[in-house]
Amino acid sequence: MNNKKAHIAIIAIFLVFTFAFSVLFFAIPKTDYSSTEKRHLAQMPEVSLENFFSGKLTTALEGGTQAGYIADHFPFRSFFVGLNSYWNLGIGSTASNGYYFAQDGYIITKPSQVNDSDLVLSRINQFSASFDEVAMMVVPSAGYMLQEKLPLNRVDYPDAQVYDYILANKAENISFCDVRDTFTQMHRQGTQIYYRTDHHWTSEGAYAAYREVCSVLGQEPVEREAYNVTTYNNFFGTTYSSSGYFLRDPDTIQVWENKALADSIKVSISEIRDGEEVTESFDSMYFESHLQEDDMYPVFLDGNHRLVTIENSKAKTDETLLLLKDSFAHCMAPFLAENYSKIVMVDLRYYAEDVTALAQSEGVDKVLMLYGMDSFCTDATSFANLVFY
Template identity: 35%
Template sequence: MKKNISYPAVMTGLFCAFLGLGAALSVFMPRRTFSETENRYLAKRPALTWEAVKSGKFGSDYEIYLSDQFPFRDSWIGFKTAAEKIQLKKEINGVFLGKDGYLIEAFYAEDMDPELSKKNLDALAAFALRQEALLGDGHVKVLLAPTASEILTEKLPASASPFSQAAATDFLEKAGLSSMLVPVRDALLQEEADGPDRPLYYRTDHHWTASGAYTAYQAWASASGLTSLEPSGFSVETVSEDFLGTIHSRLNVPVKPDSIELYRPIQEPEWSVFYDGSQEPVHSLYSMEALKTRDKYRVFLDGNHGLTRIVNPQADSGGKLLIIKDSYAHCFAPFAALHFPETLMIDLRYYNGRLGDLIQEQEITDVLVLYQIPGFLKDRNISKLVWG
């Protein structure tokens, strides 16, 4: 007598066959080390050791490796997203499908490691208090930038409930940093409520736009006792209208691209920019060649570098500014650098020197710590702030 094969069994078999075929193809297809679409390095094949197998680490690492190297990965991501959109899902792969075409990164409290978050905030508080004691009141500022989910709340789906990022600044206030905190959240919320002329955040990327950075710059300048350059002092130039950012890469479906705008001072200084200790300066704050690549946001100060030095011979004040930062600072620094003859930028992911020594040797007069809040809470390099 023939045995009936159930529908679930057939689907399970087809799914296993699909995975097996994908795994087999991945053996013969060339290994990819970097994904232009996702703008990140892909997982390498893990080393097979007894300890790794025993602990289960080899299995989990190999699963990540197979996922990253799966044949036609980008196309399958798009197919999966399309299927989930048909099901009317409003959050896919950690992204809220917001109103007006906004793709907004979803952050939840459970995404954060409470121990690491507290460790990072403690390190920042200790560093800021120590540097203020050395440099003087008003010379150390902390700008923790909220992401789009905190500011563009009207764009979120009705069911969205991301965690409140204000808890990070509340912690720092209680740690004694109230006078150092730049009220950037209030400035962005007010600008959004007033109806900004230009978007404050990209629709397809996790960064704020140059307009968002300009709003933050005004708040920082006011808190620092500086006079910010008025909007009329800039010409705004659209340099790209086909930017698809890192959040789009998680979904890989057709969307309207973003525009990238540059705020150029009408009386622009004769910049000299030195990357990672180079003795040969670049005479622009913008890497226009990056606009020909997938990672167009790299147009701002050529993307990630361990140490960037900006020289402005036409600065309106003295002193030296040190910005300790993530990539949110890349479109912010062109504004801040207008006020200092020299501005240094440090990315702790790529810089391993002792910050205390750098501040002393370079005769730094002002310090700004600028990070996106969720990124700061999850960054495992923040401990470098307390190295010395």
């Protein structure tokens, strides 16, 4: 190889790469919305002298507290995000963005760093004093139940200590439902309790937990033979999209539907739009449009909403259940709907009103708190809503 040619080749490699991406950036069509990230991508700022001199243009293009336009719309963005995750995996990091690259295709959330469980529990205790009986379940972390699938270099999960703390410090009228033994047994038998590509539990896991909850609530669980199980492929959930481990296979998601209830269900979803409460009603607990998306878990009750009520005219009892929950409850609530004529589901992250007053006006008979370990350990702010009214 001629020496000068070699130098030209080096220059060419650099210039072709550089100019190719600058041209592609303008050439490829822009999308407004990133479905893996579930957010709107940055908008092109207005190019004006005023924006330039105020520094707004720079921030909007390059990003400041929010993502910048250029990085958000860079050509082959997901390829590069994936490359970065796998490169870091290759050079020793066993996690990406807080998710472990685990065996068997699992991507598992790292243990929560913050431990607010004492504050959260004291707020729950205080709130429970207004009720005769409260049932409570904290779903164990996927990483805690599936330890042998985790990479060797990892941090311990705090679940055992948190459970000990809850059992020792919970108010007396709280019946705590510990699902760990059941899950351990199911896991040994090879039942999949958590999704590989999402941080939630599977319908199998939720159903087993439902049976445990029923025993605490004094309800008769519906037998699994009653359900029609439909399996959907290509489920790319939250741990998949957040980690950037884009070469992992998708998981499947199961919808367990009791056909006997097909015409007796009414779901009301309340939203705040422009300061007004708007309630929409549906005749199913399953929102099948979400099965077309990467993240299919919102098929259950349409994902996170501040206030959702499920009414069942053919329920086994005519009782009303108040369900304080995070998204783990979404795939368990349909099971519970067969036992209660009305379930009032409140998501404290978005419901900024007096919950005790709501319980009174709804004539609540039972209360169930259902939270994932992560919310329970980190989200003291949301639980503050329980007591500061």
